[in-house]
Amino acid sequence: MAQNTRTVRSFVLRKGRITEAQQRALDEDWFRFGLNLEDGMADFDQVFGRNAPRTLEIGCGMGGATLAMAAAAPEQDFIGVEVHQAGIGALLLGIKKHSLGNLRLYRCDALDVLKQCIADNSLDRVLLFFPDPWHKKRHHKRRIVQAEFAELLRGKLKVGGLFHLASDWQPYAQHMLDVMSAAPGWRNLAADGGFIPRPPERPLTKFEQRGERLGHGIFDLKFIRVD
Ligand SMILES: C[S@@+](CC[C@H](N)C(=O)[O-])C[C@H]1O[C@@H](n2cnc3c(N)ncnc32)[C@H](O)[C@@H]1O
Incomplete structure (x- = not known):
């Protein structure tokens, strides 16, 4: 894989509250843990230095759940994709704080990452937690x-x-259920073809907490690729 040359100089966590030294450290962390769209199809065995079960998370947000999952499963590898630069900054700080060798990040649109960087039949798991609902x-x-x-996505999963x-x-949860139920090559793991109870392995995410404060319900879905 080509060397990671992109700077993260613009990764300001809170405007005016990050020192030059912290910014330099973030740049170095991005060099170690960031992946670039421009580098094209990724060889993750090379990136992680091993062949391990691989999870891609789309829209990590501020990364609390991503970091918790990577810390809890050191035998697995995680790839986080997030467009929001403050989220990437927070993830980089978390990777360093928890000395995580099993997490790498893309700061760009997940659709581009899937199309340009992820080989077919290569992922064990894809996570999409609380995506923007676009209410209107x-x-x-x-x-x-x-x-x-x-x-x-089906083509990228094993x-x-x-x-x-x-x-x-x-x-939006109902929309997800409708789209996934109609898509060929998937099977809903819910016996009744609907939602599943909140799985204990999913860490509480920032947006889930927000939804709970607002009195929203929580809707989980699990589909597997069947062909
Ligand atoms: C509502 S937030 C949820 C964040 C986190 N999953 C959580 O539950 O706390 C949705 C996140 O997805 C990111 N996002 C939206 N569209 C994206 C895309 N096409 N590729 C990557 N990230 C995206 C947004 O920047 C935002 O951080």
């Missing part, structure tokens, strides 16, 4: 879960690989 009808087309997305989704916004 005219914005629904911006929702990440769409038929084309389900098909793209057969038997798991796609775990969660939302606190019932209309």
Whole structure:
């Protein structure tokens, strides 16, 4: 893989509250733990120096759940994708704080990462926790879960690989269920073809906590790739 040359000089966690030295340290951390779209198809055996079960998380946010999962499963590898630079900054700090060797990050659109950097049939698990719900009808087309997305993702998972989704916004959760149920090559792990109870292995995410404060329900879905 080509050397990671992108700087993270613009990764300001809170404007005016990060020193030059902290910024330099973040730049160095990005050099070690960041991956770039421009480097194309990734060889993750080389990136992680081993062949281990591999999870891709889309939209890590501030990364609390991502860091907790990576820390709890050192025998597995994690790839986090997030567009928000403050989230990437927080993840970099967390990787260093917890000395995590099993987490790497992309700071870009997950669709581009899936198309350009992830080999077919290579992922064991994909996580999509509390994606932006785009409440207004005219914005629904911006929702990440769409038929084309389900098909793209299916190709990247191994057969038997798991796609775990969660939302606190019932209309989006229902949309996810409808899209995934209609997509070919997937099986819903819920016996009744609906939602599953909140799985204990999913760490409480920042947006889940927010949803709970607002009195929203929590809706989890698990689908596996069957062919
Ligand atoms: C509502 S937040 C949820 C964050 C986190 N999963 C949680 O539960 O706390 C959605 C996150 O997805 C990120 N995001 C939205 N679209 C994305 C995309 N196409 N690729 C990568 N990240 C994306 C946003 O920047 C945001 O941080």
